[in-house]
Amino acid sequence: MDTAIHMTPKPQTPLAMNAQKFGLWLFLVSVVLLFGALTSAYIVKISETGTLGISLPSIFIVNTAIIIASSASLQLAYYFAKRDNLPALRIAMVVTGLLGGLFIWGQLEAWDALLAMNVNFVGHPAGSFIYVFTGVHVVHLVSALIFLAIMLYASFRLRIHSRKLDRMEMCVTYWHFLGGLWIYLYAFLAYYN
Amino acid sequence: MSTLDTQTAAHVEDHAHDDHHEHHDNFWTKYIFSTDHKMIGKQFLVTGIFWAIIGGALSMIFRLQLGFPDMDLEWIRPILGNWITPQGKLDPEFYLALVTMHGTIMVFFVLTAGLSGTFSNYLIPLQIGARDMASGFMNMLSYWFFFLSGVVMLVSLFIETGPASAGWWNYPPLSALPQAVSGSGAGMTMWLVAMALFIVSSLLGSINYITTVINLRTAGMTLARLPLTIWSFFLTAIIGVLSFPVLLAAALLLIFDRGFGTAFYLSEIYIGGEALPQVGGSPILYQHLFWFLGHPEVYIVLLPALGITSEVISTNSRKPIFGYRAMIGSMLGITILSFVVWAHHMFVSGMNPFLGTIFTLLTLIIAVPSAVKVFNYLATLWRGNIVFTPATLFSIGLVSLFISGGLTGIFLGNSAIDIQLHDTYFVVAHFHLVMGSASFFGLMAGVYHWFPKMFGRMMDSRLGYVHFWLTFIGVYMVFFPMHYIGIAGFPRHYYSFTNFQAFSGFSDLNAFVSAAAIFTFVAQLIFLFNFFYSMYKGRRAPQNPWNSNTLEWTTPIEPGHGNWPGAIPAVYRWPYDYSKPNADKDGFEDFIPQTVPLSETPNSNLPFEKEQMEEVKQK
């Protein structure tokens, strides 16, 4: 038996990816479906009740700019990590985190603006949906902030460097994904308004 | 995600090596907070069995009510308390709670967690040749979220206003308004919390299963050499990742409607002459969202059972599975189609009837891959050298139930016929045969077949035969007569038959069904005894009791953490080389395990395998 195995060349190991990254992508798929379900529900809803006919709070534009900027700064952080420039990496991560926080604050401002327009959470279903979209998105962003904080901690413990980038890459992927998700939601709301 | 310590294969390998020298596992890390996929699988199994007993017991109570409406139920008062009225009758609202909880428990806790959770966890690493799941930690979390979900659901059974009562689908407005039925109060809130936890558990599990199957296969384990069990678990997990988030969305909006006064699902409702403030919502929206999960869910329940059956039938017919690629193709077809038929549950909901026509067509198409599978099972059995183990019997039983239940699906799939049949006992008969019983039989087949691997001991096969025959006869006695009751028009979820002149003629049949149900339930005690007794006192299992080809039988009889003490074996062939012609000239009996290289079997290699060898040599 043993000799035979030596004679037979060992078959190829199947193509494999980094399991953690692969898992993250599957998680993103499930988030896409969650929002896919919510936005389809919105389409069904307004086909029955009509839209709100309001202009969306203008702060949404500012927030969009902020979240794009945060993606850029995180990408920069990743670039620094690749160069092993740890101080710059940390600064870029802190900036990203602050921008993320600013975005969340901006979303809350948008809620205020909606309330001022008399669009409440309870009332016209199309209005309720705006709160649900932004709220559920912010919940995900909070989880990304926690992820970012863990990465920052890891960078202080020298767990991120040019040869150890996997988790950093996952963090960047998740962050960009949430940025893209917001742009989708905003465009969606603007289109169906 | 970052906190999850996903273990790479190499990492686990290290662990496996330590395990041989030192036993640093204590009770807590070994049995409770285990990250070993085998222990987690067993945790899912035992928890699933617990829930099956609860779910079954609930159905016994409502069957008593349906079959023997005049019976004095005073004797259950010690358990049910005030849900037994002073006249010794079952409270009608609690009847609704019973059917709701029975359905929820059986569909999600027993046939999703207990079936997929058990066998995906237990078999995926063993059959693809991996040390463990991609992330043992996530896997442990998946179990504990399930456990928590179960605790919440269990507690909801005992609260004063009763558990959720609006049916296992919990349609609003019934489920949204506590004024509608008392179970829609705290009970419904707990149902939603429990389901949210369950969804998290299921997503954690599914992501892990998919990642593991894609990335951790051993050398030589190409996709075309995967056992069909793995294919079925893999596709089941994909369905789960795609459909459970939608249920989460549905539940979320329902939570807002219940707790905050939004109107996603509610509109223009009058209670006691008073109008509720909510306008603009639509309950049909909930139905769409629910059934977008709900129909795929029925295949989440069924596919693993079909995968187990493929494996058991091929092994015990001592024949290669008929149409391996067709089996994969039909499972793929079912996976895709399962997402486009959901509205066949809504033909009479007020949905646009033209939409109904489209869904009728799509529903009838899904019968094709199902039929392909049935044909392949029968062709595999045909003229096989069948070894009738209890697992074989349960697998054949599954095929029988799948046929008789699938046929009635074709009736229901026609939107015109469904006007008469919807929400009657005909539907109850349909899905209990095709989903409930068939998947339960798959679960049983799996337990009897892999028990030796799980516990290192054999279950008693004579008790297994008795268990099979009593159950097989039992479920047909229970569910077959329901077709007639349903065609006669009796609606499901009704407290009593006798209140209506039209149905009083069916009280005999109902008494018969109830008696048969009790008979079947009691027969399961044989299994319970066999299971727990054999765990400790059963005959010691040999390494490969069923002369099977797959990798799990190359591990030690009781594999430790890491599964293989040495290197992970490589794979050289597909798993179904049973009774291969000329195998005897190569020194094999009627099976050639996946680990045997083609060079060792020059006489039995098929032309395409000879070509493969040539190719390898040239490289």
Ligand code: HEM
């Ligand atoms: C093969 C596995 C199948 C499973 C596990 C399954 C399961 C179920 C379940 C659970 C329900 C009940 C839903 C409820 O009202 O609560 C149901 C209803 C239904 N099934 Fe199936 N089914 C299967 C196959 C089929 C097939 C092959 C067809 C059609 C060709 C079909 C057509 C239907 C239809 C149309 C209904 C809705 C009936 C109604 O509510 O009026 N099913 N099925």
Ligand SMILES: [Cu+2]
């Ligand atoms: Cu269906």
